Amino acid sequence: MNLKSLASHLGLSQTTVSRALNGYSDVSLATRNRVSEAAKTYGYRPNVNARRLATGRSSVIGIAFPTDMNMFLDPHFIEFLTGLSEKASELDYDIMISSSQSEEVDVYRRFAEKGTVDLVILSNVDLSEERIRLLQDLNMPFIVHGRTATCDSYSYIDIDNYGVFHEPTKMLLEMGHDKIAILNGHPNRVYAIDRLNGWQDALKERGVTPNPDYMRAGAMSEENGYTFAMEILQLEDRPTALLCSSVVMAKGAYRACNELGIKIGSEVSIVAHDDNVPLAQAADMDPPLTVTRSPLRDAGREIAIMAMNYLKGADIKELQCLWHPELIFRKSVGAPPRSIT
Amino acid sequence: MNLKSLASHLGLSQTTVSRALNGYSDVSLATRNRVSEAAKTYGYRPNVNARRLATGRSSVIGIAFPTDMNMFLDPHFIEFLTGLSEKASELDYDIMISSSQSEEVDVYRRFAEKGTVDLVILSNVDLSEERIRLLQDLNMPFIVHGRTATCDSYSYIDIDNYGVFHEPTKMLLEMGHDKIAILNGHPNRVYAIDRLNGWQDALKERGVTPNPDYMRAGAMSEENGYTFAMEILQLEDRPTALLCSSVVMAKGAYRACNELGIKIGSEVSIVAHDDNVPLAQAADMDPPLTVTRSPLRDAGREIAIMAMNYLKGADIKELQCLWHPELIFRKSVGAPPRSIT
DNA sequence: TACCGTTTCCAAAGCGCTTTGGAAAAGACA
DNA sequence: TGTCTTTTCCAAAGCGCTTTGGAAACGGTA
Secondary structure (H helix, E strand, O other), X not given: OOHXXXXXXXXXXXXXXXXXXXXXXXXXXXXXXXXXXXXXXXXXXXXXXHHHHHHOOOOEEEEEOOOOOOHHHOHHHHHHHHHHHXXXXXXXXXXXXXXXXXXXXXXXXXXXXXXXXXXXXXXXXEOOOHHHHHHHHHOOOEEEEOOOOOHHHOEEEEEOHHHHHHXXXXXXXXXXXXXXXXXXXXXXXXXXXXXXXXXXXXXXHOOOOOOHHHEEEOOOOHHHHHHHHHHHHXXXXXXXXXXXXOHHHHHHHHHHHHHHOOOEOOOEEEEEEEOOOOOOOHHHXXXXXXXXXXXHHHHHHHHHHHHHHHHOOOOHHHHEEEEOOEEEOOOOOOOOOOOOO | OOHHHHHHHHOOOHHHHHHHHOOOOOOOHHHHHHHHHHHHHHOXXXXXXXXXXXXXXXXXXXXXXXXXXXXXXOHHHHHHHHHHHHHHHHOOOEEEEEOOOOOHHHHHHHHHHHOOOOEEEEOOOEOOOHHHHXXXXXXXXXXXXXXXXXXXXXXXXXXXXXXXXHHHHHHHHHOOOOOEEEEEOOOOEHHHHHHXXXXXXXXXXXXXXXXXXXXXXOOOOHHHHHHHHHHHHOOOXXXXXXXXXXXXXXXXXXXXXXXXXXXXXXXXXXXXXXXXXXXXXXXXXXXXXXXXXXXXXXXXXXXXXHHHHHXXXXXXXXXXXXXOOEXXXXXXXXXXXXXXX
């Protein structure tokens, strides 16, 4: 069943039927209803490829995943993708993934040449981003999950990563902690740099010098959380509080604490950033984990909406989102031990 | 730059240029070269959507991922997808992912109605598969990663999961082990059922009755590996050998052994099935892990090739692959303790 | 009644490719 | 030389949709 036969069934022209279904105003309410009724009963579905050819738009969002990096194995990325894909389906957009064994930029180049996607989404950005320049050169629309130095010039969604570590650090300091360690994400990622700065500044504002021994950075895995925490908690002058870049990492830290017999919430306080990945539920941990919370899935959903608006021609200013995570206080944080109260 | 202008630049018809580029035989070698030369210098790339409309084929492979299940968070699935995507890119196919918040079958229905994909790929099949019936009803081509009872009627790729546990069980029995436990994958999955049978049969062939206390099943996570191993190794009559459904699980089992002070390779032997996911390298473990090995990424690559052949009209018999994993013997296996030698 | 602005519809021209059904040119053979 | 086959090319007709540029019908106003 195609437009032509649907039109002839209705005794209308293709034009009118098409415009009725696409919500144009120059068709009367009566015929509009008649058309959508008929479309439903005949099970008519416009052919996407014909529409794409006619409009020049594909309604497809592209994502590159380079297979050498193990980005795809990162549950955080998957969680983001899940939200993106969910919302995209609702908005009748499709998600296309593509990989190249060499460079990620090759994928973008291919996307641009083939014209299969309208827009691509960038994740895991570093400070030095040639990908962004390439996309701008190729004239390929894109939205960044995260930010770089040149973020004024493009559309992005990000959370206040500076605050993600600044707020809890401030809170811990106010509670009397002054030996605060961080288990950060990959040191090249912008979000990790921002968090590092947030931590450092909060300490400096209180006159505390950041201790290099209290800093670790790497992939946000359970294993790294465990290893880093083991190292740091066995220092002679061990910290009284731990800031983790993810709940998954915090789980590793919990394991280290249990192994070392250090009681969480009293002997050491732990705070993490919570992307709300299903496998790592902060509230269910023992003790429940204090977090700054900002669900990655929501970010994925939002970016789908932004993509749509972008393609509808929205102003760049409306396409720059910065979210502020909420701080959720739970039992994993307490006063520092041996505090002078 | 489109076909029309490329053709006029060359002083040829669109037909000839098109047929030259698509490798038809009715164009002379001389003009064929001239055409491909010109295409390169002008940077011509055929418009995919026009081609799709004209041919009725999209060259897109679809994958559904239901967001309620955490299939996507499973590194095994991702590893498979990576291989699929790599090879698909090489073959000039695209991968489209789509999710629905309700039922996975809705995604297939949408794929079929919209006509955006030529073929879909099914993963993680259970024994009772309504998805397969639906796809057959919808007349939507598909390839299954795994098998069900009705696998004669469709195209699939699978490994000999029966052998995956039968072989090592037989080997362990021959070495003198008779108390062999299994940490299996999700009990509803066909592969887990096959492995269970392989284990049981190998035991029975030797006159050993499978001990229900020695069976555990669940998601193949590190955590489950740890938990299951902890339970089983603290039984009064603990097993001398452990079969794990994945290296990730085995890692958990290793952790349990270390915690309990049980020496791997002498006090307990461990074998796992190795999908070769990058984060879990069996050879790097301590001691190196004995495995039955069949890289999931290879399966993904193979399924991309199968998809292409399917769409080219290959015979169903050529599209049913069964791979036999190789057994790789390493230090995690030894003679049983207190053996009568 | 004539004129004008709205509303409602439609014919036809694309979008950029593939493919059918020849036609012209070239070569083979008698 | 003429006929027949093979090689090489092409005009034109789609594929199924959107969109432009009217045209017809209608109602309101002078």
